[in-house]
Amino acid sequence: xxxxxxxxxxxxxxxxxxxxxxxxxxxxxxxxxxxxxxxxxxxxxxxxxxxxxxxxxxxxxxxxxxxxxxxxxxxxxxxxxxxxxxxxxxxxxxxxxxxxxxxxxxxxxxxxxxxxxxxxxxxxxxxxxxxxxxxxxxxxxxxxxxxxxxxxxxxxxxxxxxxxxxxxxxxxxxxxxxxxxxxxxxxxxxxxxxxxxxxxxxxxxxxxxxxxxxxxxxxxxxxxxxxxxxxxxxxxxxxxxxxxxxxxxxxxxxxxxxxxxxxxxxxxxxxxxxxxxxxxxxxxxxxxxxxxxxxxxxxxxxxxxxxxxxxxxxxxxxxxxxxxxxxxxxxxxxxxxxxxxxxxxxxxxxxxxxxxxxxxxxxxxxxxxxxxxxxx
Amino acid sequence: xxxxxxxxxxxxxxxxxxxxxxxxxxxxxxxxxxxxxxxxxxxxxxxxxxxxxxxxxxxxxxxxxxxxxxxxxxxxxxxxxxxxxxxxxxxxxxxxxxxxxxxxxxxxxxxxxxxxxxxxxxxxxxxxxxxxxxxxxxxxxx
Ligand SMILES: [Zn+2]
Numbered sequence: 001x002x003x004x005x006x007x008x009x010x011x012x013x014x015x016x017x018x019x020x021x022x023x024x025x026x027x028x029x030x031x032x033x034x035x036x037x038x039x040x041x042x043x044x045x046x047x048x049x050x051x052x053x054x055x056x057x058x059x060x061x062x063x064x065x066x067x068x069x070x071x072x073x074x075x076x077x078x079x080x081x082x083x084x085x086x087x088x089x090x091x092x093x094x095x096x097x098x099x100x101x102x103x104x105x106x107x108x109x110x111x112x113x114x115x116x117x118x119x120x121x122x123x124x125x126x127x128x129x130x131x132x133x134x135x136x137x138x139x140x141x142x143x144x145x146x147x148x149x150x151x152x153x154x155x156x157x158x159x160x161x162x163x164x165x166x167x168x169x170x171x172x173x174x175x176x177x178x179x180x181x182x183x184x185x186x187x188x189x190x191x192x193x194x195x196x197x198x199x200x201x202x203x204x205x206x207x208x209x210x211x212x213x214x215x216x217x218x219x220x221x222x223x224x225x226x227x228x229x230x231x232x233x234x235x236x237x238x239x240x241x242x243x244x245x246x247x248x249x250x251x252x253x254x255x256x257x258x259x260x261x262x263x264x265x266x267x268x269x270x271x272x273x274x275x276x277x278x279x280x281x282x283x284x285x286x287x288x289x290x291x292x293x294x295x296x297x298x299x300x301x302x303x304x305x306x307x308x309x310x311x312x313x314x315x316x317x318x319x320x321x322x323x324x325x326x327x328x329x330x331x332x333x334x335x336x337x338x339x340x341x342x343x344x345x346x347x348x349x350x351x352x353x354x355x356x357x358x359x360x361x362x363x364x365x366x367x368x369x370x371x372x373x374x375x376x
Numbered sequence: 377x378x379x380x381x382x383x384x385x386x387x388x389x390x391x392x393x394x395x396x397x398x399x400x401x402x403x404x405x406x407x408x409x410x411x412x413x414x415x416x417x418x419x420x421x422x423x424x425x426x427x428x429x430x431x432x433x434x435x436x437x438x439x440x441x442x443x444x445x446x447x448x449x450x451x452x453x454x455x456x457x458x459x460x461x462x463x464x465x466x467x468x469x470x471x472x473x474x475x476x477x478x479x480x481x482x483x484x485x486x487x488x489x490x491x492x493x494x495x496x497x498x499x500x501x502x503x504x505x506x507x508x509x510x511x512x513x514x515x516x517x518x
Binding site for chain 2: 128129131132133134135136138139142143144145146147150191192193194195197240242244247
């Protein structure tokens with residue numbers, strides 16, 4: 001099948017964080033209008049809508065889209081935990097590639113519950129680990145980090161360095177929750193949450209919304225001469241491996257290979273990346289699995305400054321989840337927005353030099369993993 | 377009856393483990409695939425390795441090694457554990473990984489690869505005075 005080429009035509013984002021008085025529908029409208037204006041399109045051009053969220057009530061998608069216009073288009077809610085919004089963009093990409101639609105809008109929106117995130121479900125339905133409280137939320141990242149330290153000699157300071165870089169980058173990003181630089185020492189001595197993860201290595205709970213206009217390349221010609229192409233995308237869930245504890249939230253390495261093959265690009269071609277760092281060790285795991293450095297060398301690679309904005313492969317240039325905060329269903333759209341701005345040379349003080357041409361996204365959570373690759 | 381009615385030991389979640397009695401040692405309940413021999417915990421209906429539905433219920437080994445761990449510094453409200461405590465993936469000889477509490481060791485002494493053994497403990501009492509039992513692993517004593 002001759003597939004149509006897919007373009008990210010416009011992006012939008014609200015300020016992330018706990019801003020009192022904002023409700024989900026208003027945040028969705030703000031991000032949606034920004035994406036439509038960035039794309040230069042009218043809501044009447046949108047043929048399908050996707051709304052990503054995790055903690056909002058049923059019907060949220062229709063309510064959010066109604067704020068932008070009521071043209072009768074189908075709006076579908078998408079839930080893949082922390083990877084929801086980027087999955088919405090992938091679904092829109094699938095449909096546009098197949099020629100079903102020319103243009104779709106994907107909104108991600110989240111107003112996070114206050115206090116400890118409730119686990120949900122009847123007690124009798126909960127796994128033993130949740131029933132006992134054996135898996136505090138950074139538990140999986142912490143256990144993967146401990147295993148990484150045991151196997152490769154990675155140091156807690158390596159994880160701290162990734163967080164220090166993220167907090168420094170977020171000072172250049174007015175949409176980030178954290179607007180403060182923390183020294184490595186402050187990060188290492190902040191409250192221990194689950195060894196080796198300290199408080200400043202954790203993403204903050206945040207409210208926020210993001211939006212992405214996805215379009216066919218043919219249609220995009222009307223609006224731009226410099227389109228950001230979505231040239232590879234793949235989503236997945238964990239794969240059973242004989243005798244291995246299920247630590248991974250998805251087959252990142254496999255998905256990376258798929259998108260490299262689909263796009264004809266490789267890790268060496270990538271100029272800028274956004275990877276999922278709900279907790280800062282995540283940056284080190286992801287860059288290894290995506291092939292930016294050899295297995296086990298992620299710690300020293302980050303320590304050596306290779307993932308800085310001016311490094312060999314800039315990662316999480318906007319501060320990542322750690323500093324931007326994590327409105328679960330909206331996070332993927334923040335990653336797409338940052339990569340779109342980087343490719344278009346619109347990232348301001350965070351701009352990667354040398355006109356980046358290829359950008360990679362890795363967004364994952366309890367619901368699965370997405371890897372996407374964009375090209376200017 | 378009355379006072380003579382013995383308090384029962386009931387598992388905090390059915391189907392995961394068999395608590396020890398005076399006659400029998402306790403164990404974690406697993407599945408073994410009759411077709412490919414793969415073991416699982418908790419039990420599975422469909423083998424994740426070969427997709428067979430021909431599974432036996434089995435008692436798993438009571439000793440294993442710590443594959444990885446962390447120290448939880450916060451507790452979830454309404455759960456029986458109070459932080460700080462050690463939580464780990466324990467690898468059993470059947471190549472099954474079990475998430476478990478680790479006890480009877482200082483927080484700074486726990487290590488990947490450490491040999492540990494299963495035991496059961498009373499997490500709380502239910503409304504009828506039964507002992508609600510959970511499992512944990514602790515360093516092998518001998
Ligand atoms: Zn089998």
